[in-house]
Amino acid sequence: MTRAIRLLALTALLAGMTWAAPTQSFNAVVARAGAALGAKPAHPHLLGFATFFMRTIHPHMAGGLRLALFEPPHAVDLDALATQVLDPGWSRMVREDRRDGERTLIYVRAEGGAFRMLILTRDAGDGQVVLLTLRVRPDQLVEEADRDRRG
Amino acid sequence: MKLRHCVPACLLLLIPAMAQQARLRLDLPAVAARASEVSDVTLDGAALRLGMAFVNHDSDVSPQERDMLSRLQGIYVKSYEFDHGASVTDADLEPIRAQLRGPGWTRMVRVQQRDRGRGDETDEVYLCTDASGNIQGMAVLSRQANELDVVNIIGRIEPSELAALGGHLGIPKLDLKDKEKGK
Secondary structure (H helix, E strand, O other): OHHHHHHHHHHHHHHHHHHHOOOOOHHHHHHHHHHHHOOOOEOOOOHHHHHHHHHHHOOOOOOOOEEEEEOOOOOOOHHHHHHHHOOOOOEEEEEEEEOOOOEEEEEEEEEOOEEEEEEEEEOOOOOOEEEEEEEEOHHHHHHHHHHHHHO | OOHHHHHHHHHHHHHHHHHHHHOOOOOOHHHHHHOOEEEEEEEOHHHHHHHHHHHHHOOOOOHHHHHHHHOEEEEEEEEEEOOOOOOOOHHHHHHHHHHHOOOOEEEEEEEEEOOOOOOOEEEEEEEEEOOOOOEEEEEEEEEEOOEEEEEEEEEOOOHHHHHHHOOOOOOOOOOOOOOEEOO
16 A cells, blocks of 8 residues: 555656646747847847738748847857757757858757747857747648648 | 576667667768858657658658658758869768778668769668668768768668658658669
8 A cells, every 4th residue: 555655656746747847938048048148139120020920821830939139249159059058858950050150050849749949040140149939730730731732 | 687588688788789880970070161051950859750740741641651750760961062163072971981881781772873064973872780680770872063961860761761761851862763783
């Protein structure tokens, strides 16, 4: 009986931990990135309108679209920034480097039946860092692509 | 502990070791330094599940192709693009070829196409098998005048299934018709 209670308690504890384990929110990522870069995030003008527009035109593509822009006072090592800012739940999917110095990292994490993508880009010219997240539902995206294909 | 208990345990320990053998280090720093663009695609864990989710909902993908994809544990692609005039030499590829000369790896296909306008194009497919002949992974080297793609696939995939993967999940399309086989 004691063993069963212990097992039950352990199960409840583990279930509680799973429930409590938060997916890293956009605001948390932005706050950590801001602290690491020593810069405050700027939110581009008309982003709210663009998101609304996207939601209307492509309702399944812009779920949870959030964007922040940083102008750090120094050169940024994007890989180091990602390591510092992102929790281990993110898997890196793409890393793209251009000779001019532009670098893009794309991360993904599963969230229930959907996925969240995080795109981190360092601009070649002024060293601006752009952080963007969006929620992706593959079933709906493929459905929409099929509809587009059929015309 | 009895010996018959040890054998399955040892076999279980060997599975990740074999998968590790099929995993290649795709970095080519000397090539990257000359490239105008370098892309590195890693599809494992959540990223592979995302790729699979797209494939699973795509009506163009057949059930056989879905079955093949479900057997994959990871796909790693490294692409190098060059400006006009720059190219890749055999010496550049040596770090990868050295790994492909290791135990378990065999070259299955080599296709060389000559195109006067665009220069030579070479595609090579390598298979990694375990001691029992089971496929553990695959590697593809695709070299064109202005581009080099190196693909490493981990999981049970037959060479005949490779064509179906081309163009999906970051893997370049391969034209393996009129192939010259040989090692």
